[in-house]
Amino acid sequence: MIFKKIFYARKINSFVLGLVLGCLIVGVYSTARAYMxxxxxxxxxxxxxxxxxxxxxxxxxLFDFSGLVPGETTGEEKITLENTGDVALEYRISAQPATADDNNDLLKALKVKTNEYAKDGTLLVTHYGRSTKYLSDLTNSAVTEIIPAGEKRDLGIELSLSSTVGNEIAGKSTNFNFVIDAVQQGGSF
Amino acid sequence: MPPDNLTKIFFMFGLLVTFVKPVTVSFANFSKTVTIPQNKISTQTVSFDLPSAKKSSQTVCDLLNSQNWWGLYQVSSTEVKQSFTQEEFINSFGTSDIKSCQIKTDPFYLSNVWTKTEIEVSYNNSSSKLYYLALKNEEGNWKMFGTEAR
Known part of the structure; x- marks a missing residue:
């Protein structure tokens, strides 16, 4: 029993000795350097x-639409993004209520669809085409297309009101912002 | 393992703790955030004025002209609402090809409860068709009961 205690004490002492020695080497090396x-x-x-x-x-x-009714769409509105820097960029988009009051039933009932367009204006890809995305859930939605330096791309956004909503959203309004986060190609958001 | 070897291992471990520091990997890149503020959407109020058959006929035509299928459902009679949910009603009209509506005659009062008006519906393929628009009085409001081709 006593032998065991001595043995472990010796191991701990060796560990501490190693630690102290290491610190000394680092200290001396970093303080006593001299070069030609x-x-x-x-x-x-x-x-x-x-x-x-x-x-x-x-x-x-981008949107200023009044009198929307269930089952109706705002039609597509396009955002033009011009890369005025000198590195290729990729981006993502979010929608945020302007104030807490605007985060209401209407914002949660609006469905969103996005269309990415190529340099020549042809439609590349549609996101949420089956209108499965609510505007209130459009958070950091990645966009596939990368915009090379000096080029422009269009992103179309269309909002619609679900045909299932009831009269509780009638006469309501919501104010919101679109937030676009861009990073250099291959960068992390 | 002999105790001396274990001592050496502990000594080396002490040195390692001193020299080997945790490696932190961090990513840095250029980024920019742009906001497009002041977007606003508002919905229509549920307020339809249907005090007379003539006014109701005009309201129905206005709703067809603006393709407001939700509004059309709101001015429909109880029987229509019992037959279709709002979603079914909107979706069925959503696939229709209706372009515009025009009232052709004043309402014929069949009774205090029933009237009908002649309307002309035009379609996107440039064709048009005449219909009788049947209205039913529900608690003082003339509601759309249905249409019948002439």
Whole structure:
């Protein structure tokens, strides 16, 4: 029993000794370095970073629709995204109520469909085509198309009101913002 | 294992703890966020004025012209609402080809409860058809009961 205690105490002491020795080596190495140095100045060198910038049109009021009824659609409205930076970018889109009051039954009853268009304007892909996505759930929705530097792409958004909603949403209004998050191609959001 | 070897292992472990630090991998990239504010959607109120058969006929035609199938369901009689849910009604009209509606005659009062009006419905394929629009009085409001081809 006593032998065991001595044995484990010795192991712990060795661990502590190793730790202290390691710290000493690191300390001495980092404080007592001396080198032969020389300095030569070369001509001015320029390192320029790439820039990521995005211009979105329209800047406000993509939707301003009154008198929507169940089963009706707003029609498609297009956002034009222009990559004004010098790196390719990818982006995602979210919808957020403007205020807590706007997060009402109407916002939760609006369905959303998005259309991605190619450079030449042809339709590439439709998301939520079967109108399975509610606007209130449009959070960080990834867009497939990557926008190369200097190019534009259109993103179409169409809202509709479910035909199953009742009169409780009649006469209501909701205000909301679209938020577009862009990152350099291959970057993480 | 002899105790001396174990001691060496513990000593090496102590050195390792000193020199090997946890590796943190982080990603950094350029990013930008743009907001499109001030979007607004509002819905229609449930307010249809149906005090007379003539006014109701015009309301029905206006709703057909604006393809407001929900509104058409709201001005429909109890019998129509018992036969179709709102969704069924809207979806069935949603696939129709109706372009516009025009009232052709004043209502014929068949009784205090029933009237009919002649309307002309035009379709997107440029054809048109005449119908009788039947209205039923429910608690002072003339509601759409149905249509019958002439």
């Amino acid at each position: 140095t020389g300095q030569k100045t070369l001509g001015a060198s320029v390192v320029r970073t790439g820039s990521l910038d995005l211009k979105v049109t329209p800047e406000t009021k």
